[in-house]
Amino acid sequence: MGMVSETLRLSGEEREALAEAACRLGSARGVVVISAGAESTHTAVRYARHAEAAGADAVMVIPPIAVAVGEDDLRGYYEAILNAIQIPVIVQDASGYVGRPMSIAMQAALYHDYGDQVMFKPEAAPIGPRLSALRDATAGRAPVFEGAGGIALVDSFRRGVVGTMPGADLIDALVALWRALHAGDEARIYRLSLPISALIAVQNSLDAFLAVEKYLLVKRGIFQNSLVRGPVGYHLDTETRAEVDRLYEQVQAALRETATV
Numbered sequence: 001m002g003m004v005s006e007t008l009r010l011s012g013e014e015r016e017a018l019a020e021a022a023c024r025l026g027s028a029r030g031v032v033v034i035s036a037g038a039e040s041t042h043t044a045v046r047y048a049r050h051a052e053a054a055g056a057d058a059v060m061v062i063p064p065i066a067v068a069v070g071e072d073d074l075r076g077y078y079e080a081i082l083n084a085i086q087i088p089v090i091v092q093d094a095s096g097y098v099g100r101p102m103s104i105a106m107q108a109a110l111y112h113d114y115g116d117q118v119m120f121k122p123e124a125a126p127i128g129p130r131l132s133a134l135r136d137a138t139a140g141r142a143p144v145f146e147g148a149g150g151i152a153l154v155d156s157f158r159r160g161v162v163g164t165m166p167g168a169d170l171i172d173a174l175v176a177l178w179r180a181l182h183a184g185d186e187a188r189i190y191r192l193s194l195p196i197s198a199l200i201a202v203q204n205s206l207d208a209f210l211a212v213e214k215y216l217l218v219k220r221g222i223f224q225n226s227l228v229r230g231p232v233g234y235h236l237d238t239e240t241r242a243e244v245d246r247l248y249e250q251v252q253a254a255l256r257e258t259a260t261v
Helices: 012-026 041-054 071-084 104-117 127-137 153-158 171-183 186-201 206-219 238-259
Strands: 033-035 058-061 089-093 118-122
Touching (some): 012 033, 033 041, 041 058, 071 089, 071 104, 089 104, 118 127, 171 186, 186 238, 206 238
Parallel strands (some): 033 058
16 A cells, blocks of 8 residues: 555555454565655654554555655654564655655665665656665665556566565556566567557656556556545546557567467
8 A cells, every 4th residue: 555545645544444454454465565654743653553553564654745854853753663563664755746855865874774674766857876875885685665556677677676566456467567576588578668668757746647547447447536636636537538449458468478488
C-alpha cells in the first residue's frame, strides 16, 4: 500500500482500515508493505505501529512534504519510527513526485546505525546516479528497490537494486522484464523495457500515475471504476487515453513475443 494507492488523500481511519485489509488479504500471498509517512513524527509512528500490529512485513515511509525539514529533524523522524517497531522501514525519497530530495549522507547514516532494518526506495532525480551514490555510501550492502513505476528498472538493475516496487497495472510485464534481467537476455530485456518505459513516461506526475494506472486496471477487468478522490490535478483526455491504449498493446505484444523465446 504505497503512495499511488491515494494514501495521501485518505483520513487516518481510512488509512488504518486499508492497511488492515491489505494485511488480511495479502499476507498469505506474499510480502505486505504499508505506507506510514506523515506530516508529524507522532502520526508516522502511530501508522507504523498500527501496520506492524496488523501484520505488515515492512513499512514504507516518505518524509513530511508540507515543510522543508532540516537534516537533523528528518533523521530524528526516521529514528523515532525505527525505534518504535521491529519490522523493516523502507526510506522512500519520493521527491520525484512530492517533497524534496534527502541527502545521501543522511540515508547512509541511518543504514550504518540500524543495519538491514533500513531499506531504500530512491526516486529523486537523477535516479541512476543517486542510486549508485547510495549504493556506494552503504558499501553495496543496503537493500535498495527501484521506484518510478519501473521506468528505470533496466538501469537500476545494473546498479544493484534487489527488487522493484511499481504500480499494479503492469505487474505481468515487469515480472517478465525482471526475469529477463536475471537471465541476462539482452534482446528480451529491451523488447520488453522499451514499450514499458514509453507507457510509464505518460505518467509524469502523481495524479497522472493514478489516472493511467486506474484506467488500465479497469481495462484489465481488475477495478470496477477509475475514480480518483479529488481534487485532482490531472485528467485523462481522449488523445492521451488513445495513446495509453496503443502503448499498452505494444507492451502486451512484447509479452506475447518474448514468451515464445
